[in-house]
Structures are given as C-alpha cells and as structure tokens.
Amino acid sequence: MPSKTIEVDFDRPRNGPVCFAAEAGDRIKLAWREQHNLHRLPSRNDYDSCAFGAAERLASAGPRPEGVVVDFSGDDAYFACSKICKSNGHKVRICLNNTSGCQGCCGFVNGSATSTGSPMGPPPACPPPFGQEPLETAFVPLLACAGGAAVLLLTALAYYCWCRRGTAAKFPARATV
Numbered sequence: 001m002p003s004k005t006i007e008v009d010f011d012r013p014r015n016g017p018v019c020f021a022a023e024a025g026d027r028i029k030l031a032w033r034e035q036h037n038l039h040r041l042p043s044r045n046d047y048d049s050c051a052f053g054a055a056e057r058l059a060s061a062g063p064r065p066e067g068v069v070v071d072f073s074g075d076d077a078y079f080a081c082s083k084i085c086k087s088n089g090h091k092v093r094i095c096l097n098n099t100s101g102c103q104g105c106c107g108f109v110n111g112s113a114t115s116t117g118s119p120m121g122p123p124p125a126c127p128p129p130f131g132q133e134p135l136e137t138a139f140v141p142l143l144a145c146a147g148g149a150a151v152l153l154l155t156a157l158a159y160y161c162w163c164r165r166g167t168a169a170k171f172p173a174r175a176t177v
Contacts, residue, residue, distance in 0.1 A: 003025040003027065005027040005028075005029050006094075006107070008030045008092055010036055010038065010064075011034050014088050017089050018091075018106065019093045019102070019105035020094050020105055020107055021105045022095070022096070023074075023097055024073060025071070025074075027070070029068070031065055031066065031068075036083065036084075038057070038068055040070070040077065042055065042056075044076065047091060052080075058079075072094055074096050076096070076101070078092075079094075
C-alpha cells in the first residue's frame with residue numbers, strides 16, 4: 001500500500017488527547033492556527049506525564065498553518081504542546097494501524113477482523129483535517145461579532161437618550177401662544 005499523508009489539526013486536542021492510526025511510511029502533517037509549540041516526546045511515559053525534558057522541539061510557539069511534516073516509522077509517536085499539555089491534555093499519539101494498542105484511534109482498521117468477517121463496524125470518526133471547520137464552529141466568531149455589535153448599538157442608543165434628556169433640562173421648550 002502506498003504511503004499517505006495524514007493531516008492532523010493540532011488545534012483540536014485543546015480539550016484532551018487525540019490518537020490517529022497510521023501505516024509505517026506514512027507522513028504526518030500537524031498544522032495549527034493558535035499559539036502552540038510542537039514537541040516530539042520520546043516515550044509513552046513522557047507523553048502520559050507531559051514530561052518535556054528529553055523532548056525534541058519541532059516548532060516554537062506560533063501559528064503554523066503550513067504545518068510540520070514528520071515521517072511515521074511504525075513505532076508509536078507522541079506529540080504535544082508544552083504550554084498546555086498538563087492543563088488541557090493537548091497532545092497527539094500516532095500508532096501503528098491494525099495493532100491492539102491502536103484500537104479506538106481515528107482511522108483504525110482491524111485487518112484480521114475484516115479478513116475473518118468479524119463484525120468490527122466502521123473505524124472511529126476522525127476530526128476534520130486542518131482548515132475544514134465544521135459548520136457550527138464557523139458561526140461562533142460571527143455570533144460573537146453580532147453580539148458585540150448589538151451591545152455597542154444599545155450603548156450608543158442609551159447614551160443618545162441620556163444626552164437628549166440632559167439637553168432638554170438645560171433648554172426647556174418655550175410655550176407658544
């Protein structure tokens with residue numbers, strides 16, 4: 001099977017670890033828009049405990065929409081942002097597809113189950129690749145802007161009314177006969 005590039009949106013694990021299944025020889029492209037840094041951790045223990053002492057820094061903090069591409073050898077690979085690994089679990093594990101330790105990861109396919117006809121069901125759903133936000137996520141900034149505009153408009157209206165009331169008190173209307 002020819003190698004492929006697996007795209008990982010490195011902004012996604014901000015709420016906890018994510019895992020992707022890959023084949024030996026695949027390329028992993030991690031891309032992000034937020035202020036993350038990217039480290040490759042040498043072991044599962046370092047990954048689990050967010051220990052960066054022996055980690056290899058692949059990118060300093062800042063957006064990387066172009067991505068960082070690494071080759072997957074077939075041994076589990078561990079990546080994390082040192083800024084929020086412990087607080088948010090911001091980390092990614094890449095595991096070898098068709099192994100028991102990879103079951104439940106995005107893209108996992110159990111080759112032995114499909115060859116024997118065992119019902120495994122479809123592989124776990126994967127988050128969309130970088131740059132392909134779900135529709136509901138795209139509306140969040142729009143709603144925030146609309147809400148801010150409404151507050152600004154109401155504040156301006158209240159100020160206008162307050163100023164008019166103050167002006168009316170200083171300059172009462174004259175009675176005409």
